[in-house]
Amino acid sequence: MFRAVEYIGPVGLGATSPQLFRAQTTNGETKVCVVKLSINRLGSKVLVNELLAARFGDWLKLCFPPxxxxxxxxxxxxxxxxxxxxGTLPGRHFACEYLKGAGYVTKYNLHRAINKEQMAGVMLFDHLFHNPDRTENRRNLLVRKERDGYKLYAIDNSHLFRRGKWTIDMLAKLADNITINHRRAYGVLLKYYLKPIDLFAYAHTIKNIPDVDLSHLLESIPEExxxxxxxxxxxxxxxxxxxDKADWVAGQVAGLIPDINRSAKID
Structure with a gap:
């Protein structure tokens, strides 16, 4: 999807030590990208997690940066x-587009976002894949002013499966479990803005992802x-x-919505 043409430098903080590169897309566009290198200290499974999230983001039309x-x-x-x-090696790493001009989400600017319903899909994704880092790390939800208004973006999917460095045994234990997350922005969204239908619409899309698409996703993960x-x-x-548990997970999260008959959002 991207080919690096210039190294810019490190960006921000984080366990995965993200780096900025200028890159070209397959259609010839030039983008600034945040890159997670395969040599990051959490290991290459972080890149697997990020690629998994990118594919689900495409399928569900989530507010993840491309x-x-x-x-x-x-x-x-x-x-x-x-x-x-x-010791950075040439070859394949993970990149997403850099969101220039974005700031962190707070209780003072969340209400301005015009795409709050998309966060229902992000929340469902995080609960399906055991990602607590979206609210534990305040830097993983961003808001940016764009032509049609302020938009929310969810970034950094390295800590899926609770801590990123998963094992076969961990996956088996997590397959039937859920840990409800309603901290910070998630609690505000559930209390004031989201409805159960928002969550179940995304669950419906997930349930209709065929086995073959999931298999292709696994095949697209670089062997290294x-x-x-x-x-x-x-x-x-x-x-x-x-x-196959998408409806159940959506129901568990929807159970935190205090007014399930909410007819209008508060802005």
Whole structure:
């Protein structure tokens, strides 16, 4: 999806040490991208998690920044002493578009967003894939002023499966579980803005993702990110199990909405 053409430098903080690159898309556009390298200290499964999220973001039309695999050629790496010293390898890494001008979501600006209903899909995704980091880390929900108004964006899906570095045993234990998250922005959204129908509409879309699409998702993961075939099979089985529980998960989250007959949003 992307090909790096220039290294810009590190961006922000975080366990995965994200980096900024200028990149070209397959249709020739130039974008600034936030890149997670395969050598990040949490390991290459972080990239697997991010690619999984990007695909679900496409299927569900979530407010995730567009993302996918980025190829970093050796000539780009060799222009940076930082990249060379860190042992960055040429090849495939994960990138998403950098959201210039975005700020963090707070209780003072959340109400301005025109796409709050999309957060129902993000919340359902986070509960399906055990991502507590969206509210534990205040920097993972952004708002940006655009032509048609303020829009919310959910970023950083590295900590899926509770902490990112999952195992086959962890996936098996998480397949039938749910931990409800209604902290910070999620609590505000549930209390004032979202309706059960918002959650169940996304659940309906998830339930209709065919097995073959999930299999293709697993096949699209670079071999060097996830070389263990048993782990690939366990992840596929987890995706199928969670897809089939989408209505149940949506119901658990919808149960936190105090007024299920809410007819209008408060702005």
């Amino acid at each position: 993302g996918g695999i980025i190829h970093i050629p050796p000539e780009v790496i060799n222009t940076s002493k930082r990249l060379v010293a860190s 990110w996830l070389p263990d075939m048993a782990e690939r099979q366990a992840l596929l089985e987890f995706l199928i199990a969670r897809r």
